[in-house]
Amino acid sequence: QVQLQESGPGLVKPSQTLSLTCTVSGDSITFSAYAWIWIRQPPGKGLEWMGVVASDGSTYYSPSLGSRTFISRYTSKNQFSLQLTSVTPEETGVYYCARIFVGTDDWSQGTQVTVSS
Helix, strand or coil, X not given: CCEEEEECCCEECCCCCEEEEEEEECCCCCCCCCEEEEEEECCCCCCEEEEEECCCCCEEECHHHCCXXXXXXXXXXXXXXXXXXXXXXXXXXXXXXXXXXXXXXEECCCEEEEECC
């Protein structure tokens, strides 16, 4: 059974870079048919898709985040990471990593990230 677990700072200062890592067990991010994504949910708001990395390493990002989002892979550790630059307090929320395929998905439990000075 696949498990996904985020790690990273829970507090980031405004204008700095938010960095999270998702460690995957029970599946390979390189050979899987799934795609690997980052999603977030600000308090009181809906889920927002941020970006995806496919098993071949190709990445796609939400246009709403512009060029501030970067997703990388660490294949030897079976991890993928998120970097979001120039964060603002409005980007406080719960951040999730997940794997998705047609008709199915698996999520991490989520990690709270607060953007505050």
